[in-house]
Amino acid sequence: MPDRRRGLACDEDGLPIFDRLRYRRDDRRVFLYAFDLIELDGDDLRREPIERRKTVLAKLLRHAKAGLLLNEHIDKPGDVVFRHACKPGLEGIVSKRLGSPYRSGRSPHWVKSKNPDAPDVKRETDEDWG
Numbered sequence: 001m002p003d004r005r006r007g008l009a010c011d012e013d014g015l016p017i018f019d020r021l022r023y024r025r026d027d028r029r030v031f032l033y034a035f036d037l038i039e040l041d042g043d044d045l046r047r048e049p050i051e052r053r054k055t056v057l058a059k060l061l062r063h064a065k066a067g068l069l070l071n072e073h074i075d076k077p078g079d080v081v082f083r084h085a086c087k088p089g090l091e092g093i094v095s096k097r098l099g100s101p102y103r104s105g106r107s108p109h110w111v112k113s114k115n116p117d118a119p120d121v122k123r124e125t126d127e128d129w130g
Contacts, residue, residue, distance in 0.1 A: 034061060035071035038102050046102040053102065086115040
């Protein structure tokens with residue numbers, strides 16, 4: 001089963017629009033991105049390296065129905081990927097160390113880098129400070 005899934009609603013340019021997801025506006029543009037796999041057919045994959053889990057997940061999703069997508073791995077330095085993600089205003093990136101097993105919660109093998117200028121990040125900050 002895919003462990004981590006992220007719903008995403010996009011505008012005409014393919015950029016995420018949180019309110020479309022939050023208020024279920026224009027469901028035709030809502031996608032679910034799978035980016036890790038922790039179990040398959042009763043087999044626990046959490047100890048497997050991220051590369052193996054992503055390979056198995058990619059095979060599973062090859063013939064998935066519309067709306068279910070694989071979050072592709074980008075083999076570039078993290079700072080390059082982060083800057084590229086920030087340009088159109090995306091929320092940020094998650095970097096995972098090659099060879100890392102799955103761990104629930106925070107992990108020293110995974111780093112989440114948020115774009116402070118992204119609308120979703122600003123919204124989270126506003127909601128946190130209420």
